[in-house]
Amino acid sequence: MQSIKASSYEIVFNTSGYEILNTLIQTATYSKIFIIVDSHTQEHCLPLFLSTLETSIAIEVIEIVPGEENKTIETCSGVWDALADLDADRKGLIINLGGGVVTDLGGFVASTFKRGMDFINIPTSLLAMVDASVGGKTGVDLGTLKNLIGVINNPKLVVIDTGFLATLPKIEMRSGLAEMYKHGLIASKAYWQQLSDLTTMTTNDLNALIYDSVFIKNEVVLKDPTEQNLRKTLNYGHTLGHAIESYCLSHKDLKKLLHGEAIAIGMILESYISAKITGLPQSQLDQIHKVLSDMYDPVSFKKNDIEHIIELLKHDKKNSNGKVKFVLLESIGKGIIDQEVPNELIYEAFDFYAATP
Known part of the structure:
Protein backbone atom coordinates (compact mmCIF):
# COMPACT_ATOMS: atom_id res chain seq x y z
CA MET A 1 0.00 0.00 0.00
CA LEU A 168 -6.71 -9.40 18.72
CA PRO A 169 -9.92 -10.81 20.22
CA LYS A 170 -13.10 -10.01 18.28
CA ILE A 171 -14.30 -7.54 20.90
CA GLU A 172 -11.17 -5.42 20.33
CA MET A 173 -11.73 -5.53 16.57
CA ARG A 174 -15.29 -4.26 17.06
CA SER A 175 -13.96 -1.48 19.28
CA GLY A 176 -11.69 -0.22 16.51
CA LEU A 177 -14.42 -0.55 13.95
CA ALA A 178 -16.41 2.16 15.77
CA GLU A 179 -13.84 4.80 14.81
CA MET A 180 -14.02 3.63 11.20
CA TYR A 181 -17.81 4.02 11.25
CA LYS A 182 -17.27 7.52 12.64
CA HIS A 183 -14.97 8.48 9.78
CA GLY A 184 -17.67 7.54 7.32
CA LEU A 185 -20.40 9.35 9.22
CA ILE A 186 -18.53 12.65 9.40
CA ALA A 187 -16.71 12.64 6.05
CA SER A 188 -17.76 10.02 3.49
CA LYS A 189 -21.18 8.54 2.83
CA ALA A 190 -19.61 6.09 0.36
CA TYR A 191 -17.20 4.82 3.02
CA TRP A 192 -20.05 4.46 5.53
CA GLN A 193 -21.97 2.38 3.00
CA GLN A 194 -18.97 0.09 2.52
CA LEU A 195 -18.87 -0.50 6.29
CA SER A 196 -22.62 -1.04 6.61
CA ASP A 197 -22.42 -4.68 5.47
CA LEU A 198 -19.27 -6.58 6.40
CA THR A 199 -20.67 -10.09 6.01
CA THR A 200 -18.49 -10.89 2.99
CA MET A 201 -15.39 -8.95 4.05
CA THR A 202 -12.02 -10.49 3.12
CA THR A 203 -8.55 -9.72 4.50
CA ASN A 204 -7.84 -7.57 1.44
CA ASP A 205 -11.11 -5.70 2.03
CA LEU A 206 -10.09 -5.01 5.63
CA ASN A 207 -6.68 -3.69 4.57
CA ALA A 208 -8.34 -1.33 2.09
CA LEU A 209 -10.90 -0.16 4.67
CA ILE A 210 -8.15 0.54 7.21
CA TYR A 211 -6.19 2.48 4.61
CA ASP A 212 -9.24 4.58 3.68
CA SER A 213 -10.06 5.26 7.33
CA VAL A 214 -6.52 6.50 8.02
CA PHE A 215 -6.65 8.58 4.84
CA ILE A 216 -9.92 10.26 5.93
CA LYS A 217 -8.58 11.10 9.39
CA ASN A 218 -5.29 12.39 8.02
CA GLU A 219 -7.05 14.68 5.53
CA VAL A 220 -9.08 16.23 8.35
CA VAL A 221 -5.99 16.70 10.54
CA LEU A 222 -4.00 18.28 7.70
CA LYS A 223 -6.69 20.93 7.27
CA ASP A 224 -6.93 21.69 11.01
CA PRO A 225 -3.98 20.28 12.99
CA THR A 226 -4.74 22.07 16.27
CA GLU A 227 -8.49 21.37 16.34
CA GLN A 228 -9.82 24.88 15.88
CA ASN A 229 -12.63 23.94 13.49
CA LEU A 230 -12.84 20.93 11.15
CA ARG A 231 -10.84 18.54 13.33
CA LYS A 232 -13.56 18.81 15.97
CA THR A 233 -15.73 16.64 13.72
CA LEU A 234 -13.49 13.70 14.65
CA ASN A 235 -15.10 13.93 18.09
CA TYR A 236 -18.47 12.83 16.72
CA GLY A 237 -20.01 10.37 19.18
CA HIS A 238 -17.30 11.22 21.71
CA THR A 239 -19.07 13.91 23.74
CA LEU A 240 -21.56 11.44 25.19
CA GLY A 241 -19.35 8.44 24.40
CA HIS A 242 -16.46 9.62 26.56
CA ALA A 243 -18.84 10.49 29.41
CA ILE A 244 -20.37 7.01 29.18
CA GLU A 245 -16.93 5.38 29.09
CA SER A 246 -15.78 7.38 32.12
CA TYR A 247 -18.97 6.65 34.06
CA CYS A 248 -18.75 2.91 33.40
CA LEU A 249 -15.08 2.86 34.42
CA SER A 250 -15.91 4.42 37.80
CA HIS A 251 -18.94 2.28 38.68
CA LYS A 252 -18.17 -1.32 39.54
CA ASP A 253 -21.80 -2.42 39.12
CA LEU A 254 -21.66 -1.49 35.42
CA LYS A 255 -19.77 -3.34 32.71
CA LYS A 256 -16.56 -1.58 31.73
CA LEU A 257 -16.81 -0.59 28.09
CA LEU A 258 -14.02 -0.55 25.58
CA HIS A 259 -13.54 2.83 23.93
CA GLY A 260 -15.25 1.84 20.69
CA GLU A 261 -18.21 0.28 22.49
CA ALA A 262 -18.85 3.56 24.32
CA ILE A 263 -18.36 5.63 21.17
CA ALA A 264 -20.86 3.45 19.29
CA ILE A 265 -23.47 4.30 21.92
CA GLY A 266 -22.46 7.95 21.70
CA MET A 267 -22.92 7.93 17.91
CA ILE A 268 -26.44 6.48 18.20
CA LEU A 269 -27.37 9.09 20.81
CA GLU A 270 -25.84 11.98 18.87
CA SER A 271 -27.47 10.78 15.65
CA TYR A 272 -30.87 11.03 17.32
CA ILE A 273 -29.99 14.53 18.55
CA SER A 274 -28.83 15.38 15.02
CA ALA A 275 -32.24 14.41 13.63
CA LYS A 276 -33.84 16.86 16.05
CA ILE A 277 -31.40 19.78 15.71
CA THR A 278 -29.41 19.68 12.46
CA GLY A 279 -31.82 17.87 10.15
CA LEU A 280 -30.32 14.38 9.83
CA PRO A 281 -32.96 12.54 7.76
CA GLN A 282 -35.01 9.95 9.65
CA SER A 283 -34.04 7.23 7.16
CA GLN A 284 -30.34 7.87 7.83
CA LEU A 285 -30.91 7.92 11.59
CA ASP A 286 -32.66 4.56 11.37
CA GLN A 287 -29.82 3.13 9.28
CA ILE A 288 -27.16 4.34 11.74
CA HIS A 289 -29.14 2.90 14.66
CA LYS A 290 -29.60 -0.46 12.92
CA VAL A 291 -25.97 -0.87 11.78
CA LEU A 292 -24.46 0.06 15.15
CA SER A 293 -27.02 -1.86 17.21
CA ASP A 294 -26.38 -4.99 15.16
CA MET A 295 -22.62 -4.68 15.74
CA TYR A 296 -22.53 -3.78 19.46
CA ASP A 297 -24.25 -5.32 22.47
CA PRO A 298 -26.85 -3.08 24.15
CA VAL A 299 -26.16 -1.46 27.50
CA SER A 300 -28.93 -0.54 29.93
CA PHE A 301 -28.87 2.88 31.60
CA LYS A 302 -31.12 3.91 34.49
CA LYS A 303 -32.32 7.48 34.97
CA ASN A 304 -29.73 7.98 37.72
CA ASP A 305 -26.97 6.77 35.38
CA ILE A 306 -28.02 9.25 32.71
CA GLU A 307 -28.05 12.12 35.22
CA HIS A 308 -24.46 11.37 36.19
CA ILE A 309 -23.40 10.96 32.55
CA ILE A 310 -24.86 14.39 31.73
CA GLU A 311 -22.99 15.84 34.70
CA LEU A 312 -19.72 14.49 33.28
CA LEU A 313 -20.26 16.42 30.04
CA LYS A 314 -18.91 19.56 31.72
CA HIS A 315 -15.42 18.04 31.45
CA ASP A 316 -15.52 17.62 27.66
CA LYS A 317 -12.51 19.24 25.96
CA LYS A 318 -14.64 20.90 23.24
CA ASN A 319 -16.56 22.97 25.79
CA SER A 320 -16.35 26.76 25.49
CA ASN A 321 -17.30 29.38 28.09
CA GLY A 322 -18.94 26.75 30.25
CA LYS A 323 -21.16 25.46 27.43
CA VAL A 324 -21.11 21.87 26.18
CA LYS A 325 -20.43 21.77 22.43
CA PHE A 326 -21.52 18.76 20.37
CA VAL A 327 -20.58 17.53 16.91
CA LEU A 328 -23.79 16.60 15.08
CA LEU A 329 -24.67 15.38 11.60
CA GLU A 330 -26.49 17.28 8.90
CA SER A 331 -26.42 14.08 6.86
CA ILE A 332 -24.25 10.98 6.64
CA GLY A 333 -20.86 12.28 5.51
CA LYS A 334 -21.34 15.84 6.79
CA GLY A 335 -20.57 16.81 10.39
CA ILE A 336 -21.53 20.10 12.04
CA ILE A 337 -19.46 21.43 14.97
CA ASP A 338 -20.19 23.59 18.04
CA GLN A 339 -23.83 22.61 18.59
CA GLU A 340 -25.52 23.20 21.94
CA VAL A 341 -27.96 20.52 23.09
CA PRO A 342 -30.61 20.85 25.85
CA ASN A 343 -30.54 18.15 28.53
CA GLU A 344 -34.11 17.05 27.82
CA LEU A 345 -33.04 16.06 24.30
CA ILE A 346 -30.24 13.95 25.74
CA TYR A 347 -32.79 12.06 27.86
CA GLU A 348 -34.89 11.54 24.72
CA ALA A 349 -31.82 10.20 22.92
CA PHE A 350 -31.28 7.59 25.64
CA ASP A 351 -34.94 6.51 25.26
CA PHE A 352 -34.32 6.15 21.52
CA TYR A 353 -31.16 4.12 22.15
CA ALA A 354 -33.06 1.75 24.41
CA ALA A 355 -35.65 1.05 21.69
CA THR A 356 -35.13 -1.80 19.22
CA PRO A 357 -34.16 -0.45 15.78
Whole structure:
Protein backbone atom coordinates (compact mmCIF):
# COMPACT_ATOMS: atom_id res chain seq x y z
CA MET A 1 0.00 0.00 0.00
CA GLN A 2 1.17 3.51 -0.77
CA SER A 3 2.28 5.61 2.18
CA ILE A 4 0.12 8.47 3.44
CA LYS A 5 1.81 11.84 3.93
CA ALA A 6 0.95 13.62 7.16
CA SER A 7 2.12 17.11 8.07
CA SER A 8 5.63 16.19 9.25
CA TYR A 9 5.73 12.40 9.05
CA GLU A 10 4.64 9.42 6.98
CA ILE A 11 2.10 6.70 7.71
CA VAL A 12 3.48 3.54 6.13
CA PHE A 13 2.09 0.04 5.81
CA ASN A 14 3.15 -3.57 6.31
CA THR A 15 6.50 -4.81 4.92
CA SER A 16 7.46 -1.57 3.21
CA GLY A 17 6.83 0.21 6.49
CA TYR A 18 9.63 -1.71 8.21
CA GLU A 19 12.03 -0.83 5.40
CA ILE A 20 11.29 2.87 5.94
CA LEU A 21 11.57 2.44 9.72
CA ASN A 22 14.99 0.84 9.46
CA THR A 23 16.21 3.55 7.08
CA LEU A 24 15.04 6.24 9.51
CA ILE A 25 16.83 4.58 12.43
CA GLN A 26 20.03 4.11 10.43
CA THR A 27 20.18 7.76 9.36
CA ALA A 28 19.07 9.48 12.56
CA THR A 29 21.98 8.38 14.82
CA TYR A 30 19.88 7.67 17.90
CA SER A 31 21.74 7.02 21.14
CA LYS A 32 19.42 4.24 22.32
CA ILE A 33 16.01 2.79 21.46
CA PHE A 34 13.28 2.35 24.07
CA ILE A 35 10.28 0.20 23.18
CA ILE A 36 7.17 0.75 25.28
CA VAL A 37 4.83 -2.25 25.40
CA ASP A 38 2.12 -3.62 27.64
CA SER A 39 2.09 -7.20 28.87
CA HIS A 40 -0.05 -8.31 25.90
CA THR A 41 2.12 -6.77 23.19
CA GLN A 42 5.25 -7.89 25.06
CA GLU A 43 4.10 -11.48 24.58
CA HIS A 44 2.29 -11.42 21.23
CA CYS A 45 3.87 -8.61 19.20
CA LEU A 46 7.35 -7.76 20.45
CA PRO A 47 9.15 -10.89 19.13
CA LEU A 48 7.82 -10.29 15.61
CA PHE A 49 8.65 -6.59 15.76
CA LEU A 50 12.21 -7.17 17.00
CA SER A 51 12.78 -9.58 14.12
CA THR A 52 12.16 -6.72 11.68
CA LEU A 53 14.64 -4.29 13.23
CA GLU A 54 18.02 -3.91 11.59
CA THR A 55 20.18 -1.96 14.02
CA SER A 56 23.14 -2.31 16.35
CA ILE A 57 21.80 0.43 18.64
CA ALA A 58 21.08 -0.73 22.22
CA ILE A 59 17.42 -1.57 22.77
CA GLU A 60 15.57 -1.42 26.09
CA VAL A 61 11.99 -2.62 26.63
CA ILE A 62 9.69 -0.86 29.11
CA GLU A 63 6.49 -2.71 29.99
CA ILE A 64 3.31 -1.11 31.37
CA VAL A 65 0.13 -2.71 32.69
CA PRO A 66 -2.58 -2.91 29.98
CA GLY A 67 -6.00 -1.28 30.19
CA GLU A 68 -7.57 2.17 30.06
CA GLU A 69 -7.59 2.33 33.86
CA ASN A 70 -3.77 2.41 33.71
CA LYS A 71 -3.57 5.32 31.25
CA THR A 72 -2.57 7.68 34.05
CA ILE A 73 0.09 10.10 35.21
CA GLU A 74 1.16 7.43 37.71
CA THR A 75 1.98 5.07 34.84
CA CYS A 76 3.83 7.90 33.10
CA SER A 77 5.88 8.45 36.25
CA GLY A 78 6.89 4.82 36.21
CA VAL A 79 8.00 5.08 32.59
CA TRP A 80 9.82 8.37 33.20
CA ASP A 81 11.64 6.72 36.13
CA ALA A 82 12.59 3.78 33.94
CA LEU A 83 13.91 6.10 31.23
CA ALA A 84 15.98 7.97 33.81
CA ASP A 85 17.33 4.72 35.28
CA LEU A 86 18.26 3.55 31.77
CA ASP A 87 20.16 6.80 31.07
CA ALA A 88 17.81 8.00 28.35
CA ASP A 89 18.74 11.27 26.72
CA ARG A 90 17.10 13.53 24.17
CA LYS A 91 18.90 11.72 21.36
CA GLY A 92 17.07 8.50 22.23
CA LEU A 93 14.09 7.11 20.34
CA ILE A 94 10.87 5.81 21.89
CA ILE A 95 8.89 3.24 19.90
CA ASN A 96 5.32 2.70 21.09
CA LEU A 97 4.29 -0.85 20.26
CA GLY A 98 0.70 -1.38 21.29
CA GLY A 99 -2.88 -0.24 21.22
CA GLY A 100 -4.35 3.18 21.91
CA VAL A 101 -3.28 3.26 25.56
CA VAL A 102 0.35 2.58 24.64
CA THR A 103 0.47 5.07 21.74
CA ASP A 104 -1.36 7.81 23.66
CA LEU A 105 0.68 7.40 26.84
CA GLY A 106 3.97 6.63 25.09
CA GLY A 107 3.64 9.68 22.88
CA PHE A 108 2.99 11.85 25.93
CA VAL A 109 5.96 10.36 27.80
CA ALA A 110 8.21 11.01 24.79
CA SER A 111 6.91 14.55 24.35
CA THR A 112 7.63 15.50 27.96
CA PHE A 113 10.74 13.55 29.03
CA LYS A 114 13.69 15.98 28.98
CA ARG A 115 11.38 18.33 27.04
CA GLY A 116 10.96 15.95 24.16
CA MET A 117 12.30 12.82 22.50
CA ASP A 118 11.50 11.44 19.06
CA PHE A 119 8.88 8.71 19.00
CA ILE A 120 7.44 6.27 16.50
CA ASN A 121 4.04 4.59 16.74
CA ILE A 122 3.59 0.93 15.82
CA PRO A 123 -0.13 0.37 16.49
CA THR A 124 -1.15 -3.23 17.14
CA SER A 125 -4.92 -2.83 17.61
CA LEU A 126 -7.48 -1.76 15.02
CA LEU A 127 -8.44 1.22 17.19
CA ALA A 128 -4.85 2.42 17.34
CA MET A 129 -4.30 1.87 13.61
CA VAL A 130 -7.23 3.96 12.43
CA ASP A 131 -7.32 6.55 15.22
CA ALA A 132 -5.01 6.76 18.23
CA SER A 133 -1.64 6.46 16.47
CA VAL A 134 -2.41 9.06 13.79
CA GLY A 135 -2.81 12.81 14.20
CA GLY A 136 -0.37 13.67 16.97
CA LYS A 137 -2.73 13.60 19.96
CA THR A 138 -0.98 12.23 23.03
CA GLY A 139 -2.07 12.09 26.63
CA VAL A 140 -3.55 10.33 29.62
CA ASP A 141 -6.74 10.32 31.65
CA LEU A 142 -7.30 12.34 34.82
CA GLY A 143 -8.88 9.77 37.10
CA THR A 144 -11.69 8.38 34.94
CA LEU A 145 -11.95 11.56 32.85
CA LYS A 146 -10.76 10.79 29.35
CA ASN A 147 -7.63 12.40 27.88
CA LEU A 148 -7.69 15.58 29.99
CA ILE A 149 -3.89 15.72 30.20
CA GLY A 150 -1.85 15.78 27.00
CA VAL A 151 -0.26 17.59 24.10
CA ILE A 152 -0.47 17.50 20.31
CA ASN A 153 2.93 16.35 19.08
CA ASN A 154 3.60 14.35 15.93
CA PRO A 155 5.54 11.09 15.79
CA LYS A 156 8.48 10.70 13.43
CA LEU A 157 6.73 7.80 11.71
CA VAL A 158 3.68 5.52 12.00
CA VAL A 159 4.02 1.93 10.81
CA ILE A 160 0.73 0.07 10.38
CA ASP A 161 1.21 -3.68 10.14
CA THR A 162 -2.23 -5.28 9.83
CA GLY A 163 -0.66 -8.65 10.60
CA PHE A 164 -0.83 -7.72 14.29
CA LEU A 165 -4.63 -7.85 14.10
CA ALA A 166 -4.41 -11.65 14.15
CA THR A 167 -3.53 -11.34 17.86
CA LEU A 168 -6.71 -9.40 18.72
CA PRO A 169 -9.92 -10.81 20.22
CA LYS A 170 -13.10 -10.01 18.28
CA ILE A 171 -14.30 -7.54 20.90
CA GLU A 172 -11.17 -5.42 20.33
CA MET A 173 -11.73 -5.53 16.57
CA ARG A 174 -15.29 -4.26 17.06
CA SER A 175 -13.96 -1.48 19.28
CA GLY A 176 -11.69 -0.22 16.51
CA LEU A 177 -14.42 -0.55 13.95
CA ALA A 178 -16.41 2.16 15.77
CA GLU A 179 -13.84 4.80 14.81
CA MET A 180 -14.02 3.63 11.20
CA TYR A 181 -17.81 4.02 11.25
CA LYS A 182 -17.27 7.52 12.64
CA HIS A 183 -14.97 8.48 9.78
CA GLY A 184 -17.67 7.54 7.32
CA LEU A 185 -20.40 9.35 9.22
CA ILE A 186 -18.53 12.65 9.40
CA ALA A 187 -16.71 12.64 6.05
CA SER A 188 -17.76 10.02 3.49
CA LYS A 189 -21.18 8.54 2.83
CA ALA A 190 -19.61 6.09 0.36
CA TYR A 191 -17.20 4.82 3.02
CA TRP A 192 -20.05 4.46 5.53
CA GLN A 193 -21.97 2.38 3.00
CA GLN A 194 -18.97 0.09 2.52
CA LEU A 195 -18.87 -0.50 6.29
CA SER A 196 -22.62 -1.04 6.61
CA ASP A 197 -22.42 -4.68 5.47
CA LEU A 198 -19.27 -6.58 6.40
CA THR A 199 -20.67 -10.09 6.01
CA THR A 200 -18.49 -10.89 2.99
CA MET A 201 -15.39 -8.95 4.05
CA THR A 202 -12.02 -10.49 3.12
CA THR A 203 -8.55 -9.72 4.50
CA ASN A 204 -7.84 -7.57 1.44
CA ASP A 205 -11.11 -5.70 2.03
CA LEU A 206 -10.09 -5.01 5.63
CA ASN A 207 -6.68 -3.69 4.57
CA ALA A 208 -8.34 -1.33 2.09
CA LEU A 209 -10.90 -0.16 4.67
CA ILE A 210 -8.15 0.54 7.21
CA TYR A 211 -6.19 2.48 4.61
CA ASP A 212 -9.24 4.58 3.68
CA SER A 213 -10.06 5.26 7.33
CA VAL A 214 -6.52 6.50 8.02
CA PHE A 215 -6.65 8.58 4.84
CA ILE A 216 -9.92 10.26 5.93
CA LYS A 217 -8.58 11.10 9.39
CA ASN A 218 -5.29 12.39 8.02
CA GLU A 219 -7.05 14.68 5.53
CA VAL A 220 -9.08 16.23 8.35
CA VAL A 221 -5.99 16.70 10.54
CA LEU A 222 -4.00 18.28 7.70
CA LYS A 223 -6.69 20.93 7.27
CA ASP A 224 -6.93 21.69 11.01
CA PRO A 225 -3.98 20.28 12.99
CA THR A 226 -4.74 22.07 16.27
CA GLU A 227 -8.49 21.37 16.34
CA GLN A 228 -9.82 24.88 15.88
CA ASN A 229 -12.63 23.94 13.49
CA LEU A 230 -12.84 20.93 11.15
CA ARG A 231 -10.84 18.54 13.33
CA LYS A 232 -13.56 18.81 15.97
CA THR A 233 -15.73 16.64 13.72
CA LEU A 234 -13.49 13.70 14.65
CA ASN A 235 -15.10 13.93 18.09
CA TYR A 236 -18.47 12.83 16.72
CA GLY A 237 -20.01 10.37 19.18
CA HIS A 238 -17.30 11.22 21.71
CA THR A 239 -19.07 13.91 23.74
CA LEU A 240 -21.56 11.44 25.19
CA GLY A 241 -19.35 8.44 24.40
CA HIS A 242 -16.46 9.62 26.56
CA ALA A 243 -18.84 10.49 29.41
CA ILE A 244 -20.37 7.01 29.18
CA GLU A 245 -16.93 5.38 29.09
CA SER A 246 -15.78 7.38 32.12
CA TYR A 247 -18.97 6.65 34.06
CA CYS A 248 -18.75 2.91 33.40
CA LEU A 249 -15.08 2.86 34.42
CA SER A 250 -15.91 4.42 37.80
CA HIS A 251 -18.94 2.28 38.68
CA LYS A 252 -18.17 -1.32 39.54
CA ASP A 253 -21.80 -2.42 39.12
CA LEU A 254 -21.66 -1.49 35.42
CA LYS A 255 -19.77 -3.34 32.71
CA LYS A 256 -16.56 -1.58 31.73
CA LEU A 257 -16.81 -0.59 28.09
CA LEU A 258 -14.02 -0.55 25.58
CA HIS A 259 -13.54 2.83 23.93
CA GLY A 260 -15.25 1.84 20.69
CA GLU A 261 -18.21 0.28 22.49
CA ALA A 262 -18.85 3.56 24.32
CA ILE A 263 -18.36 5.63 21.17
CA ALA A 264 -20.86 3.45 19.29
CA ILE A 265 -23.47 4.30 21.92
CA GLY A 266 -22.46 7.95 21.70
CA MET A 267 -22.92 7.93 17.91
CA ILE A 268 -26.44 6.48 18.20
CA LEU A 269 -27.37 9.09 20.81
CA GLU A 270 -25.84 11.98 18.87
CA SER A 271 -27.47 10.78 15.65
CA TYR A 272 -30.87 11.03 17.32
CA ILE A 273 -29.99 14.53 18.55
CA SER A 274 -28.83 15.38 15.02
CA ALA A 275 -32.24 14.41 13.63
CA LYS A 276 -33.84 16.86 16.05
CA ILE A 277 -31.40 19.78 15.71
CA THR A 278 -29.41 19.68 12.46
CA GLY A 279 -31.82 17.87 10.15
CA LEU A 280 -30.32 14.38 9.83
CA PRO A 281 -32.96 12.54 7.76
CA GLN A 282 -35.01 9.95 9.65
CA SER A 283 -34.04 7.23 7.16
CA GLN A 284 -30.34 7.87 7.83
CA LEU A 285 -30.91 7.92 11.59
CA ASP A 286 -32.66 4.56 11.37
CA GLN A 287 -29.82 3.13 9.28
CA ILE A 288 -27.16 4.34 11.74
CA HIS A 289 -29.14 2.90 14.66
CA LYS A 290 -29.60 -0.46 12.92
CA VAL A 291 -25.97 -0.87 11.78
CA LEU A 292 -24.46 0.06 15.15
CA SER A 293 -27.02 -1.86 17.21
CA ASP A 294 -26.38 -4.99 15.16
CA MET A 295 -22.62 -4.68 15.74
CA TYR A 296 -22.53 -3.78 19.46
CA ASP A 297 -24.25 -5.32 22.47
CA PRO A 298 -26.85 -3.08 24.15
CA VAL A 299 -26.16 -1.46 27.50
CA SER A 300 -28.93 -0.54 29.93
CA PHE A 301 -28.87 2.88 31.60
CA LYS A 302 -31.12 3.91 34.49
CA LYS A 303 -32.32 7.48 34.97
CA ASN A 304 -29.73 7.98 37.72
CA ASP A 305 -26.97 6.77 35.38
CA ILE A 306 -28.02 9.25 32.71
CA GLU A 307 -28.05 12.12 35.22
CA HIS A 308 -24.46 11.37 36.19
CA ILE A 309 -23.40 10.96 32.55
CA ILE A 310 -24.86 14.39 31.73
CA GLU A 311 -22.99 15.84 34.70
CA LEU A 312 -19.72 14.49 33.28
CA LEU A 313 -20.26 16.42 30.04
CA LYS A 314 -18.91 19.56 31.72
CA HIS A 315 -15.42 18.04 31.45
CA ASP A 316 -15.52 17.62 27.66
CA LYS A 317 -12.51 19.24 25.96
CA LYS A 318 -14.64 20.90 23.24
CA ASN A 319 -16.56 22.97 25.79
CA SER A 320 -16.35 26.76 25.49
CA ASN A 321 -17.30 29.38 28.09
CA GLY A 322 -18.94 26.75 30.25
CA LYS A 323 -21.16 25.46 27.43
CA VAL A 324 -21.11 21.87 26.18
CA LYS A 325 -20.43 21.77 22.43
CA PHE A 326 -21.52 18.76 20.37
CA VAL A 327 -20.58 17.53 16.91
CA LEU A 328 -23.79 16.60 15.08
CA LEU A 329 -24.67 15.38 11.60
CA GLU A 330 -26.49 17.28 8.90
CA SER A 331 -26.42 14.08 6.86
CA ILE A 332 -24.25 10.98 6.64
CA GLY A 333 -20.86 12.28 5.51
CA LYS A 334 -21.34 15.84 6.79
CA GLY A 335 -20.57 16.81 10.39
CA ILE A 336 -21.53 20.10 12.04
CA ILE A 337 -19.46 21.43 14.97
CA ASP A 338 -20.19 23.59 18.04
CA GLN A 339 -23.83 22.61 18.59
CA GLU A 340 -25.52 23.20 21.94
CA VAL A 341 -27.96 20.52 23.09
CA PRO A 342 -30.61 20.85 25.85
CA ASN A 343 -30.54 18.15 28.53
CA GLU A 344 -34.11 17.05 27.82
CA LEU A 345 -33.04 16.06 24.30
CA ILE A 346 -30.24 13.95 25.74
CA TYR A 347 -32.79 12.06 27.86
CA GLU A 348 -34.89 11.54 24.72
CA ALA A 349 -31.82 10.20 22.92
CA PHE A 350 -31.28 7.59 25.64
CA ASP A 351 -34.94 6.51 25.26
CA PHE A 352 -34.32 6.15 21.52
CA TYR A 353 -31.16 4.12 22.15
CA ALA A 354 -33.06 1.75 24.41
CA ALA A 355 -35.65 1.05 21.69
CA THR A 356 -35.13 -1.80 19.22
CA PRO A 357 -34.16 -0.45 15.78
